[in-house]
Amino acid sequence: MSLVEVKGVSKRFGGLTAVSDVDLTVKAGEVHCLIGPNGAGKSTLFKLIVGLFPPTSGSILFDSADITAERPYARVQRGMSIKMQAPSVFKELPVLQNIQIALQERCSGAERAREEERLLDLLNLTQDRDKMAGALSHGQQQWLEIGMALALRPRLLLLDEPTAGMSPEETFKTGELIKSFNAGGMTVLVVEHDMAFVRQIAQRVTVLHLGKIFARGSLEAILQDQQVAEIYLGKTHAH
Numbered sequence: 138m139s140l141v142e143v144k145g146v147s148k149r150f151g152g153l154t155a156v157s158d159v160d161l162t163v164k165a166g167e168v169h170c171l172i173g174p175n176g177a178g179k180s181t182l183f184k185l186i187v188g189l190f191p192p193t194s195g196s197i198l199f200d201s202a203d204i205t206a207e208r209p210y211a212r213v214q215r216g217m218s219i220k221m222q223a224p225s226v227f228k229e230l231p232v233l234q235n236i237q238i239a240l241q242e243r244c245s246g247a248e249r250a251r252e253e254e255r256l257l258d259l260l261n262l263t264q265d266r267d268k269m270a271g272a273l274s275h276g277q278q279q280w281l282e283i284g285m286a287l288a289l290r291p292r293l294l295l296l297d298e299p300t301a302g303m304s305p306e307e308t309f310k311t312g313e314l315i316k317s318f319n320a321g322g323m324t325v326l327v328v329e330h331d332m333a334f335v336r337q338i339a340q341r342v343t344v345l346h347l348g349k350i351f352a353r354g355s356l357e358a359i360l361q362d363q364q365v366a367e368i369y370l371g372k373t374h375a376h
């Protein structure tokens with residue numbers, strides 16, 4: 138079953154077509170990675186799916202409902218949760234309070250207390266619960282923000298370059314974290330540059346290039362495609 142269907146979507150900024158007639162399906166229960174060289178249109182497509190931009194043309198379905206005209210908050214209510222590229226935790230507040238803010242809409246009382254503990258444990262932040270979020274390492278801040286996105290118990294978790302600025306160890310831990318959410322049934326769509334990370338987590342991959350779908354399938358199949366290697370892999374190391 139498809140959870141997200143992007144149908145013939147384009148996005149133009151003045152004379153520039155950032156996303157051009159894209160069809161993309163994210164199946165329920167999969168980890169799907171969106172890859173491609175700089176400027177390929179990945180972040181734009183991501184923002185179209187979460188409703189931060191309206192498409193110039195085309196439609197977007199979530200769980201078979203047409204959400205093309207819906208605002209981001211309505212998409213969140215349907216079960217989407219997003220983590221943008223730069224961490225945006227409340228740095229001047231303790232870790233626990235960041236989690237509490239994220240949970241306040243969904244639960245209260247004893248249930249909230251249980252959820253706080255579950256999330257802190259999942260993110261490996263139990264020891265750091267009273268630290269100011271701004272005092273955490275960059276990787277831990279990214280995890281805290283992923284935890285805040287998870288507080289909504291989304292059906293679809295959308296992550297834009299979740300490993301940006303992370304050490305290889307932090308990147309690996311992030312991959313294991315994503316795999317554990319997915320094992321619990323969550324669908325995950327990730328924009329990512331780091332191919333080792335994509336290999337660690339992706340069940341299916343879509344390659345964007347110059348705003349168009351260039352290839353899709355398993356990472357193994359895509360890596361055997363010479364053209365993908367030329368347009369993407371040759372450049373990714375320079376990123």
Ligand SMILES: Nc1ncnc2c1ncn2[C@@H]1O[C@H](COP(=O)(O)OP(=O)(O)OP(=O)(O)O)[C@@H](O)[C@H]1O
Binds near residue numbers: 174175
């Ligand atoms: N708000 C905007 N206004 C005008 N042009 C934009 C806007 N957002 C993106 N673009 C342009 O659209 C194209 C695609 O950009 P986008 O950020 O989606 O690519 P990307 O694949 O995410 O790149 P990167 O890997 O560098 O983040 C680029 O040419 C970019 O300059």
